[in-house]
Amino acid sequence: MNTNRQWTLAKRPFGMVGPDNFEYRETPIPTPGDGEVLVRNLYLSFDPTQRGWMEDRESYMPPVQLDEPMRAGSVGQVAESNHPDFNTGELVQTLGNWQDFVVVKPAQGLPGLTKLPPGVDPELMLSVLGTTGLTAYWGLLDLGNPQSGETVLVSGAAGATGSVAGQIARIKGCRVVGIAGGPDKCAWLTDEARFDGAIDYKSEDVDARIGELCPNRVDVFFDNVGGGILEAALNHINMRARVVLCGGISSYNATEPVPGPANLMNLVINRARMEGFIIIDYFDRMAQAANDLMGWIQSGELIYQNDIQEGFENIPQTLTRLFTGQNRGKQLLKIADPS
Amino acid sequence: MNTNRQWTLAKRPFGMVGPDNFEYRETPIPTPGDGEVLVRNLYLSFDPTQRGWMEDRESYMPPVQLDEPMRAGSVGQVAESNHPDFNTGELVQTLGNWQDFVVVKPAQGLPGLTKLPPGVDPELMLSVLGTTGLTAYWGLLDLGNPQSGETVLVSGAAGATGSVAGQIARIKGCRVVGIAGGPDKCAWLTDEARFDGAIDYKSEDVDARIGELCPNRVDVFFDNVGGGILEAALNHINMRARVVLCGGISSYNATEPVPGPANLMNLVINRARMEGFIIIDYFDRMAQAANDLMGWIQSGELIYQNDIQEGFENIPQTLTRLFTGQNRGKQLLKIADPS
Numbered sequence: 001m002n003t004n005r006q007w008t009l010a011k012r013p014f015g016m017v018g019p020d021n022f023e024y025r026e027t028p029i030p031t032p033g034d035g036e037v038l039v040r041n042l043y044l045s046f047d048p049t050q051r052g053w054m055e056d057r058e059s060y061m062p063p064v065q066l067d068e069p070m071r072a073g074s075v076g077q078v079a080e081s082n083h084p085d086f087n088t089g090e091l092v093q094t095l096g097n098w099q100d101f102v103v104v105k106p107a108q109g110l111p112g113l114t115k116l117p118p119g120v121d122p123e124l125m126l127s128v129l130g131t132t133g134l135t136a137y138w139g140l141l142d143l144g145n146p147q148s149g150e151t152v153l154v155s156g157a158a159g160a161t162g163s164v165a166g167q168i169a170r171i172k173g174c175r176v177v178g179i180a181g182g183p184d185k186c187a188w189l190t191d192e193a194r195f196d197g198a199i200d201y202k203s204e205d206v207d208a209r210i211g212e213l214c215p216n217r218v219d220v221f222f223d224n225v226g227g228g229i230l231e232a233a234l235n236h237i238n239m240r241a242r243v244v245l246c247g248g249i250s251s252y253n254a255t256e257p258v259p260g261p262a263n264l265m266n267l268v269i270n271r272a273r274m275e276g277f278i279i280i281d282y283f284d285r286m287a288q289a290a291n292d293l294m295g296w297i298q299s300g301e302l303i304y305q306n307d308i309q310e311g312f313e314n315i316p317q318t319l320t321r322l323f324t325g326q327n328r329g330k331q332l333l334k335i336a337d338p339s
Numbered sequence: 340m341n342t343n344r345q346w347t348l349a350k351r352p353f354g355m356v357g358p359d360n361f362e363y364r365e366t367p368i369p370t371p372g373d374g375e376v377l378v379r380n381l382y383l384s385f386d387p388t389q390r391g392w393m394e395d396r397e398s399y400m401p402p403v404q405l406d407e408p409m410r411a412g413s414v415g416q417v418a419e420s421n422h423p424d425f426n427t428g429e430l431v432q433t434l435g436n437w438q439d440f441v442v443v444k445p446a447q448g449l450p451g452l453t454k455l456p457p458g459v460d461p462e463l464m465l466s467v468l469g470t471t472g473l474t475a476y477w478g479l480l481d482l483g484n485p486q487s488g489e490t491v492l493v494s495g496a497a498g499a500t501g502s503v504a505g506q507i508a509r510i511k512g513c514r515v516v517g518i519a520g521g522p523d524k525c526a527w528l529t530d531e532a533r534f535d536g537a538i539d540y541k542s543e544d545v546d547a548r549i550g551e552l553c554p555n556r557v558d559v560f561f562d563n564v565g566g567g568i569l570e571a572a573l574n575h576i577n578m579r580a581r582v583v584l585c586g587g588i589s590s591y592n593a594t595e596p597v598p599g600p601a602n603l604m605n606l607v608i609n610r611a612r613m614e615g616f617i618i619i620d621y622f623d624r625m626a627q628a629a630n631d632l633m634g635w636i637q638s639g640e641l642i643y644q645n646d647i648q649e650g651f652e653n654i655p656q657t658l659t660r661l662f663t664g665q666n667r668g669k670q671l672l673k674i675a676d677p678s
Contacts, residue, residue, distance in 0.1 A: 052604075059608050226603065245607050260599030264565065265391075268584050268615030269398050276607030 004029045006069040007098040007315050013054055016253045016323060019316035021054065022070060022098075030103045037104050037113060038080040041096040042338060043122040044315065045073035045130065046331035048224075048322050051252040060278045069097035070315075073131060075122035076102070077338050091116040091338060093125050098315050100335065117290075122338075127160055127330035128297060128304045129290050131279055135246060136164035136222075137289040138282040141172075143244045143275050144220040148173030151214045153233055156224030157195065158185035160304075160330035161246060164293075165222045166195055167302050174220070177213045179206060179229060181325045188328075193303060207232040217241075225250045231261035243267075243274035253323050305329025343368045345408040346437040346654050352393055355592040355662060358655035360393065361409060361437075369442045376443050376452060377419040380435040381677060382647075383654065384412035384465040385670035387563075387661055390591040399617045408436035409654075412470060414461035415441070416677050430455040430677060432464050437654050439674065456629075461677075466499055466669035467636060467643045468629050470618055474585060475503035475561075476628040477621040480511075482583045482614050483559040487512030490553045492572055495563030496534065497524035499643075499669035500585060503632075504561045505534055506641050513559070516552045518545060518568060520664045527667075532642060546571040556580075564589045570600035582606075582613035592662050644668025 003026040010023035032038040053064050053071050064071050074096030078086050083106055086092065093114045096102040106113040116125050127133065139161075146152050152169035156162040157178025166189070170176045177197040178189040186198035197213035199206055210218065210232055217238035223230050226248025237243070251258035267274060282289070296302035307328045309318045312335050321327045342365040349362035371377040392403050392410050403410050413435030417425050422445055425431065432453045435441040445452040455464050466472065478500075485491050491508035495501040496517025505528070509515045516536040517528045525537035536552035538545055549557065549571060556577035562569050565587025576582070590597035606613060621628070635641035646667045648657045651674050660666045 230603075231599075245603065247607070248604050251601075251604070257601035259601055260570075260603050262590075262596035262598055264569075264584065264599050264613075265587050265590070265615075267613065268586070268617065271614075271616050271620060273612060273614040274603075274606065275610075275612040276604075277610050278607065281610065 002029065003027065004099055004101045005312055006100075008067050008069050009054060009064045010066070012056055012066070013051070013253070015255045016320070017051055017054065018320055022316045024313075029101050032080055032082050032103050035083050035105060037078055037083050037086045037092075037106060039074075039076040039092055039094055039096060039102050039104055039113070040079040040336070041074040041076040041100060041102065042334065042336050043075045043126055044096070044098065044333045044335065045126040045132075046319055046322055046327075046333065047073065047131070048247055048249045048252060050319060051323070060280065069099045071095060071097055073126060074102070075116065075125050086113065086115075089339070091122065093130065100312070123306045123308065123332060126332055127306050128164060128293050128302070132160040132330055133164050133293050134282060134286060134289050135279040136161045137168060137293060138279065138285070139244050139246050139277055140165045140168050140220070140222055142282070143277055144169075144222060144242050146172050146174045146220045149175075150219035151175045151177070151216055151238070152220040152222065153177050153179070153210065153214060153218045153236075154222045154224075155179045155229045155233070156247070156249060157189055157198065158329070159224060159327070162222065162224050163189070163193055163304065163329060164302065165246075167193055167296075169220070169222075170194060170196075171296060171301050175214075175216075177210070179225070185328075188305070201229060207235055210236045220244065222246060223248070226260075227251060227258055231263055234261050234263045234266045237266055237270050237272050239270050239272075241270055241272040243272065245274060245276040249323065307331050309333040341368065342366065343438055343440045344651055347406050347408050348393060348403045349405070351395055351405070352390070352592070354594045355659070356390055356393065357659055361655045363652075368440050371419055371421050371442045374422050374444060376417055376422050376425045376431075376445060378413075378415040378431055378433055378435060378441050378443055378452070379418040379675070380413040380415040380439060380441065381673065381675050382414045382461040382465055383435070383437065383672045383674065384469065384471075385658055385661055385666075385672065386412065386470070387586055387588045387591060389658060390662070399619065408438045410434060410436055412465060413441070414455065414464050425452065425454075428678070430461060432469065439651070462645045462647065462671060465671055466645050467503060467632050467641065471499040471669055472503050472632050473621060473625060473628050474618040475500045476507060476632060477618065477624070478583050478585050478616055479504045479507050479559070479561055481621070482616055483508075483561060483581050485511050485513045485559045488514075489558035490514045490516070490555055490577070491559040491561065492516050492518070492549065492553060492557045492575075493561045493563075494518045494568045494572070495586070495588060496528055496537065497668070498563060498666070501561065501563050502528070502532055502643065502668060503641065504585075506532055506635075508559070508561075509533060509535075510635060510640050514553075514555075516549070518564070524667075527644070540568060546574055549575045559583065561585060562587070565599075566590060566597055570602055573600050573602045573605045576605055576609050576611050578609050578611075580609055580611040582611065584613060584615040588662065646670050648672040
C-alpha cells in the first residue's frame with residue numbers, strides 16, 4: 001500500500017446523512033515530523049455525535065471542514081514513530097479520521113495517542129473500554145448518581161452506550177428498564193443484558209409502558225434519544241429525579257427544529273434535574289472507569305455487542321446504520337488486521 | 340360582619356382562567372375547635388402557581404376541589420384563638436383561601452400559621468418577605484449559585500419573583516439582564532431595579548437581544564416563563580450554565596401542550612443543568628432568607644413593587660391580571676384593613 005485512502009466531507013448534510021455527503025480520494029501517505037507518529041488505522045468507531053461534527057456550527061469540538069477526511073475515533077498500529085514513547089507495531093487509539101494513515105503528535109490536544117493496555121483488543125478499546133463505555137460510566141454515575149433500589153430508565157438501551165449504562169445501573173442494585181427499537185433488541189436487553197424490563201418504542205405505547213414497568217417511578221433517566229421518548233419519560237419521573245442528557249439521536253437528522261418536551265414543568269413539580277455532559281471532560285478519570293468496566297466484563301456482569309462492518313469502501317454507509325437503527329451494539333468497521 | 344364570603348372553584352379552567360371559573364357564596368363564619376385559630380383574611384396573595392392548583396392532576400399540592408374556596412396565601416388577623424401561642428388581633432400569614440375567615444390548626448401541615456415579625460406589614464409579608472421573595476432567594480442562590488462576575492438572565496423579570504431574583508444577582512456582583520413585557524416594565528428594571536439591561540419580549544427579538552446584552556453568554560438563567568423565551572435563552576448559555584426552572588407562565592393557560600425548547604442539546608454541548616424546585620422545601624431555611632432580604636430592603640439595595648387591588652368582589656379578575664401581564668410587581672388584593 002502506497003496511498004492514503006480517505007473519505008472526505010464533501011457536502012454538509014441536510015436531513016439524513018448518507019454516502020453522498022462524502023467523497024473518496026487517494027492521497028500520498030503523510031510523513032511524520034519530529035516528535036510525531038504515523039498511525040495506520042485498523043478499526044474505526046462510529047458514534048452518533050459524528051453527525052453533529054458535520055454541521056457548520058459551534059459545538060464542543062470544531063466542525064469537520066469540507067474536503068477534510070471525516071473525523072472518527074480509531075484504533076491503529078504505529079507505522080513509523082519519531083516519538084520516544086511509541087514504537088512501530090504498537091496498537092494505539094486516537095482520532096484517526098476516515099483514512100488509512102494519520103499523523104499524530106502525542107499529548108497535543110484530545111484525545112492524543114493512547115496505547116492499548118495488555119489484553120485489550122481493538123474492538124474492546126473502541127467500545128466498552130473506549131469513549132462509549134466511559135460515556136455510560138461517567139454519565140450514569142456522576143450525573144445520574146443511581147442509588148441501590150432506585151429505578152433507572154435508559155433510552156437507546158440496546159445501543160453501545162445505553163446498554164452499558166443500563167448494566168452498570170443493574171450492577172449498582174437498581175431496577176433497570178430499557179427502551180429500544182424492535183423485538184430483537186428488547187429480547188437482548190432482558191435475556192442477555194439482564195435488564196428488568198424492555199420497551200419496544202416501535203410497537204408499544206412508551207408512556208404507558210414506562211408506567212407499568214416503573215411502578216415506583218423513574219429516579220434516573222439516561223437519555224440518548226430526546227424528543228417524544230424524553231417527554232414520555234418526564235411523565236414518570238420521581239421526586240429529585242436526575243435526567244442525564246447523553247444524546248438526542250431522534251433529532252440529529254431532522255430538517256427542521258424538533259420541538260422539545262411539552263412537560264418540562266414536571267422538573268419543577270418533582271424538583272428534578274436535567275443535565276448534559278461531554279465525555280472529554282472525564283478523560284483524566286479514564287483509569288478508574290476502565291478498571292471497573294474491565295472487572296465487570298471479566299466477572300461476566302457486563303456484556304456487550306460489537307457490530308463490525310468491514311471494508312474501507314463501506315465506511316459512509318456504516319455511519320448511516322446508526323441513524324436507521326440497523327446497528328447491534330457498538331458500530332465499528334474493520335479496515336485491516338494488525339500486521 | 341356575620342357571614343363568611345367565599346369565591347369557590349366552580350369549574351376547572353380550560354385555557355385562560357377567568358371569573359367564570361369561580362362562584363361567589365356566603366357561608367356561616369366557622370368556629371375554631373380545640374387548638375385552632377380563626378383568622379380573618381385582610382390581604383390575599385396572587386401567584387401564577389395557583390393556576391396549576393386549579394387543574395385536576397397530581398402536583399406538589401393536591402388540586403383545589405370543586406365547590407371549595409380557591410386556595411391562596413393570605414395575611415390576616417386572629418379573630419378568635421383556642422391556641423396558646425396566638426392572641427386575638429395578631430397579624431398572621433397562612434393559606435387562607437378566597438374567603439373572609441379561615442380556621443387554621445397551627446403546626447399542622449404547610450404553611451401553618453406564622454406571625455408577622457415586628458415592623459413587617461402585610462404587603463411586605465406577602466411579597467418580598469413571603470413565598471415570592473423566598474422563591475427568588477433560594478431558587479437563585481441554591482440552584483443558580485451565581486458567582487460574582489457571571490451573567491444572570493431573568494425572565495418575567497418585572498414580576499414579583501423575577502425582580503427580586505435579578506436584584507439579588509446584582510447584589511452578588513453579577514451582570515443582570517431581565518426580560519419583561521413592554522417599555523414601562525423594562526424602564527423600571529433598568530432605572531429603578533438597576534438591572535444592567537432589559538429586553539422587551541413584546542417588541543424585540545429576544546434571541547438577538549440576549550446575544551447583545553450578554554456578551555459573555557449566560558451563566559444562570561432564572562426562568563419564570565418557559566416556551567420560546569426558554570429556547571432563546573438556551574441559545575446563549577455558557578459552559579456549565581445553570582437554568583433555574585421557577586415557572587413556565589407562558590403555558591399555564593394553554594389549551595394544548597406547548598412544545599418545549601428544540602435546543603435541549605445545548606445543555607449537552609455546554610455541560611449545563613436545568614433544574615426545578617418548589618419553595619415549600621425551603622421553609623425550614625426561611626429565617627436566613629428573610630434576614631438577608633430585610634437587610635437589603637433597609638439598605639436600599641433591594642426594591643419592590645406591590646400591585647394592590649381592592650375589594651372582595653374583584654378577587655377572580657385579579658388572578659387573571661397575572662396572566663395578561665397587567666400586574667406591576669407582586670399582585671395582592673386588600674380585603675380589609677386590620678381592626
